[in-house]
Amino acid sequence: MPTEVKPRAVSPSRKAAAKRGVLLENVSRSYRDRRGSAVAALAGISMSVREGELLAVVGPSGCGKSTLLELICGLQAPDGGSIACAPAVLMPQRDLLLPWLSALDNAALALRVAGLSRAESRARAAMLFEELGLEGFQRARPHELSGGMRQRVAFLRTLLSGKPVLCLDEPFGALDAITRGEMQDWLSQTLMREPRIVVLVTHDVEEAVVLADRMAVLSPRPGRVIEELDIDLERPRSRTDSDVVALRERALIALGAGARR
Amino acid sequence: MRRAVVRALPAALLAAALLGAWELYVDVSGVATYLLPAPHGVLAAMWENGGLIWRNFSVTAEEVVLGLGLALLGGSALAVAIHLFPVLRRAVYPLAVGSQAVPIPVIGVLLVFWWGFGILPKLVVIALICFFPVVVTTVDGLAAVDPDQLKLLRTLDASRWQAFRFAELPAALPAALSGARIALAVGVIGAFIAETTTPTSGPYPGLGREIISDVNLQTPRAYAGTVVLFLFAIACFYTLSLAERRLAPWTRRERGETH
Numbered sequence: 049m050p051t052e053v054k055p056r057a058v059s060p061s062r063k064a065a066a067k068r069g070v071l072l073e074n075v076s077r078s079y080r081d082r083r084g085s086a087v088a089a090l091a092g093i094s095m096s097v098r099e100g101e102l103l104a105v106v107g108p109s110g111c112g113k114s115t116l117l118e119l120i121c122g123l124q125a126p127d128g129g130s131i132a133c134a135p136a137v138l139m140p141q142r143d144l145l146l147p148w149l150s151a152l153d154n155a156a157l158a159l160r161v162a163g164l165s166r167a168e169s170r171a172r173a174a175m176l177f178e179e180l181g182l183e184g185f186q187r188a189r190p191h192e193l194s195g196g197m198r199q200r201v202a203f204l205r206t207l208l209s210g211k212p213v214l215c216l217d218e219p220f221g222a223l224d225a226i227t228r229g230e231m232q233d234w235l236s237q238t239l240m241r242e243p244r245i246v247v248l249v250t251h252d253v254e255e256a257v258v259l260a261d262r263m264a265v266l267s268p269r270p271g272r273v274i275e276e277l278d279i280d281l282e283r284p285r286s287r288t289d290s291d292v293v294a295l296r297e298r299a300l301i302a303l304g305a306g307a308r309r
Numbered sequence: 310m311r312r313a314v315v316r317a318l319p320a321a322l323l324a325a326a327l328l329g330a331w332e333l334y335v336d337v338s339g340v341a342t343y344l345l346p347a348p349h350g351v352l353a354a355m356w357e358n359g360g361l362i363w364r365n366f367s368v369t370a371e372e373v374v375l376g377l378g379l380a381l382l383g384g385s386a387l388a389v390a391i392h393l394f395p396v397l398r399r400a401v402y403p404l405a406v407g408s409q410a411v412p413i414p415v416i417g418v419l420l421v422f423w424w425g426f427g428i429l430p431k432l433v434v435i436a437l438i439c440f441f442p443v444v445v446t447t448v449d450g451l452a453a454v455d456p457d458q459l460k461l462l463r464t465l466d467a468s469r470w471q472a473f474r475f476a477e478l479p480a481a482l483p484a485a486l487s488g489a490r491i492a493l494a495v496g497v498i499g500a501f502i503a504e505t506t507t508p509t510s511g512p513y514p515g516l517g518r519e520i521i522s523d524v525n526l527q528t529p530r531a532y533a534g535t536v537v538l539f540l541f542a543i544a545c546f547y548t549l550s551l552a553e554r555r556l557a558p559w560t561r562r563e564r565g566e567t568h
Contacts, residue, residue: 121464138464144457147559148479157475161467189559209465 068134069245070097070120070213075129076270077115088270089115092129095264095273097213102239102246104256106299107266108306113249114141116271117215120247134245136213141221143202145190151201152177152186158209176204180238196227200234207238213245220255229287232258236283253299257292258285265299267306275302346529351536354529361519362530366537368515372428372500373493373545376435380492383436384443385485391444392451392477409441417506426510431503438499439492443485450484451477483560486553493549497542 072095078088089112097103107113118124119131121138137158145154152173153160159169177186182200190198199219206214219235220228236259239246250256256263257279265275277299281291328348334340335347342350355362387405391398413434420430454477462472501517509515516534523531553560 123460123464138461140457140461140464142457144455144461146458146476146479148482148557157462158465160475161462161465161471191559205465 068099070133073130075126077126091270101261104248104260104263106256108268111266111269112271135211137209137211139206139216141217143198151188155204195223216248257295265302274306343528350529351532355533364513365516365519368513369500372431373496376432377496379436380439384440388444388447413502414506421507430507434503435499439496442491443488446488447485450481454480483557490549493545
C-alpha cells in the first residue's frame with residue numbers, strides 16, 4: 049500500500065509514477081522549540097526518486113535531513129505540500145540493535161514483526177547473513193560486534209522489512225574513515241544483489257559521490273534543495289577518480305554557496 | 310569452584326570476626342543469657358531444637374515464597390496496566406503509596422475474618438508489603454525504554470503489542486528483577502509480621518511466631534530461629550541474582566562494554 053499524505057496537490061499521472069518511487073512536492077515542516085515558537089525545519093522541498101535509484105541528500109547539520117526521512121517513512125506528517133511514495137522504511141542514525149537479541153534475531157526483527165515464526169524468520173535472515181559476509185556472527189550479542197558489523201546487521205534488518213524504499217540516515221557517520229570506506233563498498237555490492245530505491249542522508253559529500261546516482265544539496269535550516277547533481281559515473285567508483293573529485297568539488301561549492309546565502 | 314571460594318571469602322571472614330567479637334563480648338561482660346546468648350549457646354539451641362525449628366521454618370519459607378510470588382505477579386501486572394493506561398497511574402499510584410503506611414495489625418484481624426486461619430491471609434499480608442517496590446521499579450523500567458527503539462519498531466510496522474513485547478518488556482526486565490530483590494528483602498520480615506498479626510490454626514505457627522514466643526524464656530532458641538531466617542534471606546537473594554543473570558544476561562555484559 050503506498051503511503052499518501054495530502055494527495056491533493058499531486059497530479060494523478062505523477063502520483064501513479066510515484067507509487068513505485070518517491071515524490072515530494074513543496075513539502076514543509078516546522079516544529080516548536082522549547083519556548084513554543086515555530087522553527088521551520090524544511091521549507092518547500094520538492095524532489096523525486098525513481099525506481100532503482102539511489103538519491104543522496106547532502107546538507108549541513110541541522111538542515112532537516114532526518115526530518116525529511118521521517119516524512120518519507122510516514123513517521124511524521126508534513127505541514128504543507130504533498131508526499132506520495134511507495135512503502136518506506138527508516139534506518140536510523142544509531143544502529144538501535146536490541147541488546148536482548150542476538151545479531152541474527154536483530155536482523156530478523158522485521159520478519160518477526162511481520163508475523164513470521166521465530167524459526168522461519170531466523171532461517172530467512174541466516175541466508176542473507178551468509179551472502180553478505182556476516183557468517184559466524186549469527187549468535188553474537190550486539191555489544192560483541194564492531195561498529196561496522198553493527199551497521200551491517202542494522203542494514204539487514206532494514207532490508208528484510210521488504211519495503212521497496214530504504215531511508216538511510218547517515219548510516220556510516222559514526223565509523224572511522226577506514227571502516228566507513230569498507231562499508232560504502234559493502235553497501236553498493238549489497239544493493240547490486242538486492243536492488244532498492246534508496247534515499248541516503250549524509251554530510252559526507254565524498255560518500256554521496258561514491259554511492260549515489262543523483263545528489264540533492266540542501267541549504268541550512270530551513271532546508272530546501274539548492275542544487276541537484278547527476279552522478280553518471282561507472283561503478284565501482286574510486287575516491288581518487290578525477291570525475292569523482294570534480295563532482296565532489298561542485299557539491300562542496302554548492303554547499304558553501306548555500307551557507308553564505 | 311576455587312573462584313567461588315575466593316568470592317565467598319570476604320563475607321565468611323567478616324561473619325567469623327563478628328561472631329568472635331560477639332562471643333568475646335558475652336564472655337567478658339557477663340551479660341545474662343536471656344538478654345544475649347553467646348553464639349555457641351545459639352548453635353547448641355539450634356542443634357537441640359532442630360526438628361521444631363525446621364518444621365516452623367518450612368511453614369515460613371512456604372509463606373515467603375508464595376507471598377513473594379503473589380507480589381511479583383500482582384505487582385508486575387499492575388505496573389504493566391499503569392504503563393499502558395496512564396490514567397491508571399494517576400488513579401492507582403497515590404493509593405498504592407498510601408497502602409504502604411497502613412500498619413498491618415489494623416487489617417490483620419479483618420483478613421482472618423475474611424479468609425480464616427489458613428495460609429491465605431498471611432500471603433496477602435506478605436504480598437501487600439512486597440508488591441510496592443515491584444510496581445515502582447517495573448513502571449520506571451517500562452518508561453525508561455529508549456524512544457528511538459520504539460520509533461524503529463514503528464518504522465517496521467510493529468503493533469502496540471509487538472512494541473511492548475520486543476522493546477518495552479525486555480527493557481524493563483532488569484529493573485523489575487531489582488524490584489523483586491528488594492521485595493524479597495522485605496518479604497522475610499513481612500512473613501514475620503504476617504505470623505504475628507494473623508493467628509494460625511496449624512500445629513506449627515511458623516518461625517516468626519515461634520521466635521516471639523521464645524524471646525523471653527528460650528532466648529537462645531529465639532536467636533537460633535533468627536539465624537535461620539537470616540540465612541534464608543541470603544539464600545533467596547542470591548537465587549534471584551542467579552535468575553537475573555539467566556533472564557537478563559545482556560545487563561551484566563553491557564556494564565563491561567567499551568563502546
